[in-house]
Amino acid sequence: MADKDQTHVFDNPRNVKRVIWALYALCGTSALLDFVIHRHVDHPWESTVFFYCIYGFVACVLLVLAAKEMRKVLMRDEDYYEKDAD
Amino acid sequence: MGSFLTMGATAPFVIFLAGAILATATRGHIRSVIMLAVPLVGAYNLYSMPDGFVMIGMLFDYRFDILRLDKLSLLFGYLFHLAAFLGIVFSLHLRDTTQHVSGLLYAGSALGAVFAGDLITLFVFWELLAVTSAFLILARRTERARRAAMRYLIIQVLSGVILLAGALIWIDAVGNTDFGQIGLHDPATAKGLGSWLIFIAFGIKCCFPMLHNWLTDAYPEATPTGTVFLSAFTTKVAVYALARSYAGTEILVYIGATMAMFPIFFAVIENDLRRVLAYSLINQVGFMVCGIGIGTALAVNGAVSHAFNDVVFKGLLFMSMGAVLYRTNKINGSELGGLYKSMPWTTGFCIVGAASISAFPLFSGFVSKSMVMVAALEHGYSWVWLALLFASAGVFHHAGIKIPFFAFFAHDSGIRCKEAPLNMLIAMGLSAAICIFNGSYPWVLYSMLPFPVEYAPYTWAHVLTQSQLLFFSALAFCWLKLSGIYPPELPSVNIDAEVVYRKLFPALIRGTGGVIAAVDGAVRMATLRMLDGCIREIRRHHGPEGFMAKTLHLSSMVFWVVAALAFVLVLNFAHF
Numbered sequence: 001m002a003d004k005d006q007t008h009v010f011d012n013p014r015n016v017k018r019v020i021w022a023l024y025a026l027c028g029t030s031a032l033l034d035f036v037i038h039r040h041v042d043h044p045w046e047s048t049v050f051f052y053c054i055y056g057f058v059a060c061v062l063l064v065l066a067a068k069e070m071r072k073v074l075m076r077d078e079d080y081y082e083k084d085a086d
Numbered sequence: 087m088g089s090f091l092t093m094g095a096t097a098p099f100v101i102f103l104a105g106a107i108l109a110t111a112t113r114g115h116i117r118s119v120i121m122l123a124v125p126l127v128g129a130y131n132l133y134s135m136p137d138g139f140v141m142i143g144m145l146f147d148y149r150f151d152i153l154r155l156d157k158l159s160l161l162f163g164y165l166f167h168l169a170a171f172l173g174i175v176f177s178l179h180l181r182d183t184t185q186h187v188s189g190l191l192y193a194g195s196a197l198g199a200v201f202a203g204d205l206i207t208l209f210v211f212w213e214l215l216a217v218t219s220a221f222l223i224l225a226r227r228t229e230r231a232r233r234a235a236m237r238y239l240i241i242q243v244l245s246g247v248i249l250l251a252g253a254l255i256w257i258d259a260v261g262n263t264d265f266g267q268i269g270l271h272d273p274a275t276a277k278g279l280g281s282w283l284i285f286i287a288f289g290i291k292c293c294f295p296m297l298h299n300w301l302t303d304a305y306p307e308a309t310p311t312g313t314v315f316l317s318a319f320t321t322k323v324a325v326y327a328l329a330r331s332y333a334g335t336e337i338l339v340y341i342g343a344t345m346a347m348f349p350i351f352f353a354v355i356e357n358d359l360r361r362v363l364a365y366s367l368i369n370q371v372g373f374m375v376c377g378i379g380i381g382t383a384l385a386v387n388g389a390v391s392h393a394f395n396d397v398v399f400k401g402l403l404f405m406s407m408g409a410v411l412y413r414t415n416k417i418n419g420s421e422l423g424g425l426y427k428s429m430p431w432t433t434g435f436c437i438v439g440a441a442s443i444s445a446f447p448l449f450s451g452f453v454s455k456s457m458v459m460v461a462a463l464e465h466g467y468s469w470v471w472l473a474l475l476f477a478s479a480g481v482f483h484h485a486g487i488k489i490p491f492f493a494f495f496a497h498d499s500g501i502r503c504k505e506a507p508l509n510m511l512i513a514m515g516l517s518a519a520i521c522i523f524n525g526s527y528p529w530v531l532y533s534m535l536p537f538p539v540e541y542a543p544y545t546w547a548h549v550l551t552q553s554q555l556l557f558f559s560a561l562a563f564c565w566l567k568l569s570g571i572y573p574p575e576l577p578s579v580n581i582d583a584e585v586v587y588r589k590l591f592p593a594l595i596r597g598t599g600g601v602i603a604a605v606d607g608a609v610r611m612a613t614l615r616m617l618d619g620c621i622r623e624i625r626r627h628h629g630p631e632g633f634m635a636k637t638l639h640l641s642s643m644v645f646w647v648v649a650a651l652a653f654v655l656v657l658n659f660a661h662f
Contacts, residue, residue, distance in 0.1 A: 008427045010495060023564060027557045030550065039547040042463040043471065052554035059479040060562035067354035068573045074580040075355070081579065081588050082230070 027053070095135045097153050098163060098201060099211070101128045102170070102194025106187045117186065118178050124190060125171040128197070132163050140203065151203025151265075157536040161390060162200040162326045164534070166193060168520075169318035169397050176405050176513035177311035188221035189315045196319035200326050204263040205253040205284075208327070212249055212291075215320055216242030222312030223304050231307045237588070238304035242320075245290035252283025268331040285332060292324035292375060293368045295344045299584035301368060302352075306360040306417070310408030313360060317367060317404050318397045325374045325393050334381025339462075342376025343473045345369065350480035352582060357418045357575050359489055360407050363400065366443065366485040369477055370396045376474065377458035380465055383537035388457025391531055395450040395524055399442035402517035403489060406436035409506035409514070410493055416501070419488075419575035424498030432506045433494040435514035442521040444486035444556060445478065450521045452552060453528035453543040460541070479559045486556075487563050492575055 009015050031053050041047045048054075077083075105124035109117050141153035155163075170193035177185060195218050198211035216239060223235035257263050259277035270285060271278035290297045301321070305313050332338060349365035349372075356362045370392070377389030409432045410425060411417045426433040438449070445451035455478065462471040505511070524531050532539040566572040627634045 006427075010426070011498075020564060020568075023557065023560055026553075027561050030554045030557050033550055034554070037546045037550050039551065040545065041547075042460065043468060045468075045472075046551075050554075052551045053558045055475060056479045056555040056558035057562045059476045060483050060559045061566065063350060063476075063480050063483060064354060064562075064566050064572060067351045068571075070351055071355050071573060071580070074582075075576070075578045076581060078577050078579055080581075 095131055095139065095141075097141055097198070098128050098132060098167075099194040099198035101131060102190050102197065106190040106194070109186050109190060110183060121174045121178075121186060121190065122171070125167045125174065125193075128170075129164065129167040132160070132167065148206075149204075150207045151263075152198075152207060153201045154203035154265075155201070157534070158326070158329060158390070159200050161394065161534045161536070162322065163197060165322070165394050165397055166196050166200065166319065169193070169315075169401060172398070172401060172405075172513050172517055173311070173315045173318065175516065176314050176408070176510055178509040179507045180311060182225060182309075184221055185225045185309060185311060188218050188225070189311075191218040192222065192315055192319060194218075196323050199323045202265055205249075205257060205265050206263055208265050209246060209250050209253055212287075212323075213243065213246040215291075215323060216246060219316055219320060222315055223308040225309050225312060226307060228307075234304045234307035238300050241290065241300040245287045248283050248290070249287035252280045252285075252287055254280075256280030256284060265330065267333070270332070270335055270337070285335075288324050288327045288332070289341075291320055292328060293321060293345065293371055294341055294375075295348060296583045298345070298349075298368050299582055302361055302364040302582065303584055303588075305364045305367075306358050310412045314401055314404045314408055317363075317400050321367065321371050322393050322397060325371060325378070325389065328375065328378050329386060329390060333378050333386055335379055338375050338379025339467060339470055340379075342372045342374070342379055343470045343477075345372030345375055346477035347372070347473050347480075350477060350484055352580060353480075353484035354488070355573060355580055357420055357577055359417050359419055359422070359493055360404065360411070362419075362484060362489060363403050363407060366481055367396075367400055369481055369485075370400065370443065372477065373455055373458050373474065376470065377461065380458070380461045380467070382461055382465070384457055384464070384541060385461035387532075387535045387537050387539055387541070388454055388459075388461060391528075391535055392451070392454035392458065394531060394534075395442065395454045395521070398517050398520050398524070399439045399450055402435060402439035402514060402521065403443065403485065405510065405514050405517065406432050406439060407489070407493065409510050412510070413503040413506060414501050418577060419492035419496075420577050422493045422499055422501070423496040424494070425501060425503075426494040427498075428501070428503045429494070429505050431511050432514065433490065435511075435518045436490050436494065438518040438521055440486040440490050442525065444482035445552060446556060447525075447544075447549045447552060448522065449525040450528075452525055453531070456543060456548060456552070457541050475555070479555055482556050482559045483563060487560060 031050055034049055034053075039046065045051060102124055105120060108120045112120060135155055137155065139153065139155040140151060143150040143152045170190075173189060173193070177189060180186065192215065195211050195214035199208055199215060202208040202211060220235050220239045220242075223231055223238060253263075255276055256268070257280075259275070259280055268281050268284060271281045273279055273282050286297075290300075293301050305316050308316055328338065346369050349368040353362045353365040353369070356365060374389040374393050374396075377385040377392070379385075407417060409429065410422065413429065414422070414425070416422055442449040442451050445455050459471055459474050459478075462474060506514070528543060532541075563572070626632055629635060
């Protein structure tokens with residue numbers, strides 16, 4: 001097709017970098033706002049500084065690492081269930 | 087259509103049934119108009135019903151409460167009309183009568199179930215849900231889909247049979263057929279047994295852990311449009327049924343938290359992107375089940391409003407992946423990527439769905455999911471709250487980032503296709519608009535909830551904490567991806583609880599079948615050999631050459647008689 005040669009926004013690695021930097025900026029700003037905005041807390045754990053930042057980051061890393069380990073036990077070929085179905 | 091309106095209010099499923107019959111008889115644009123009119127007429131019909139409206143049917147001496155209108159059933163009623171409308175718009179390009187008709191009948195069955203006032207009526211629609219929806223999987227018309235549809239049907243019908251058994255025991259014990267609060271009772275009593283059986287039947291349709299694989303097995307095998315319908319109705323009918331009969335049942339808090347947690351691990355390593363969404367559907371239903379288990383006004387409001395939002399944003403995500411499958415014939419993350427170049431609108435709508443399911447501020451998940459989480463904290467379920475928070479970060483990870491990233495961005499797969507058909511784009515656009523509207527202006531949705539809402543979603547603290555959670559989850563994804571730790575998308579199957587009935591049972595049956603066949607063969611052989619021996623013996627004596635069958639000459643006969651007489655005479659001599 002004609003548009004195969006057309007360059008798109010993320011074909012330029014600089015634009016990808018920009019997105020990543022924007023994410024760093026958002027993370028930094030939201031973390032700093034922890035000192036500015038008084039958070040109403042329902043639970044003592046919540047009052048820890050950067051609680052949600054740390055929890056979000058750690059939860060996702062643990063999730064991915066655990067899922068990677070799970071793969072070693074659970075992963076099979078694509079035709080695992082079809083193999084002896086007939 | 088007019089006749090339904092002039093008749094006054096009618097049961098909602100009747101309108102969908104009539105629409106399905108008309109759709110069978112028509113083609114092309116006329117059918118499209120009829121199908122679009124069905125949910126609109128249905129919604130007006132619902133709107134025209136007075137509060138507390140009840141419709142009763144009689145069969146012989148039995149009374150059926152065909153329609154019971156209250157805030158809870160009305161909310162799900164409107165939701166299902168909306169979902170049906172969006173699903174129909176999404177499937178207008180099809181020329182497939184099977185899918186159109188079964189889609190309408192399936193939506194109608196869901197409406198029949200939520201408006202049912204007694205357990206027997208509920209059972210009838212419960213089974214109709216199973217039968218009508220199976221055609222949306224069969225319509226894929228592949229051997230793989232046919233097998234998945236059969237497995238799906240067996241489990242769904244099993245749920246119906248358990249419901250019927252439980253309902254009959256329950257009705258006998260309590261003396262009425264009312265579909266109302268049931269709760270769990272001591273299973274040693276008849277009442278308790280009934281309550282547990284009904285609970286399990288609801289649990290199967292609701293995807294309780296270990297009973298959940300029918301969904302992840304069948305939904306990804308359905309047609310691109312079929313999955314959009316499937317994702318809206320069956321599980322939400324089950325959520326409604328739990329809210330109606332088991333609100334405040336504590337075990338549901340833990341079941342819900344488990345449901346919210348475990349599917350996200352499978353979603354991270356799953357390659358089929360519609361199966362990723364199927365796992366994330368269970369994860370979202372987990373939040374609802376948890377809310378129902380807590381059972382307070384805030385928690386049930388949260389569960390029900392989240393069901394509403396989930397139908398729209400999960401439908402939207404399934405639509406975007408359906409559009410990808412429709413255009414590229416591929417759905418595995420390992421084969422896709424870079425589609426934002428060919429399908430920019432679909433990409434945009436998918437991102438709105440992803441933001442909504444991740445509960446970004448201003449998107450619909452933000453205003454409903456947090457109600458359940460606040461309720462969990464208020465009632466001292468600290469660990470459950472932590473689990474739900476983990477699941478919130480996880481859902482952003484697999485549904486919010488993984489789905490759009492691997493389909494539309496990641497590495498360029500080189501696939502260049504057309505943008506989704508116009509009707510699909512309209513359906514996605516409408517869904518996206520509803521996601522943003524409910525997220526930014528939740529008060530319309532809040533006014534429809536079963537209990538008065540005192541919850542304020544937009545506080546500085548809530549906006550900030552949720553943003554922090556999501557931004558840092560994204561940061562984790564970014565870091566894992568850039569450092570190469572993130573597991574690549576691989577063509578594979580991951581074993582789940584379904585291995586029991588898809589692998590172990592068949593193997594067991596084959597194994598025991600072998601033993602039975604061997605014993606059976608040996609017994610048959612021995613019996614045959616014995617019979618053969620008997621026949622040979624009989625043949626020897628009575629066969630043509632046999633002694634007993636020999637024909638003798640008359641004179642020899644006389645000779646033997648005389649000989650016998652002579653023998654007797656000799657004996658007589660001996661006597662004297």
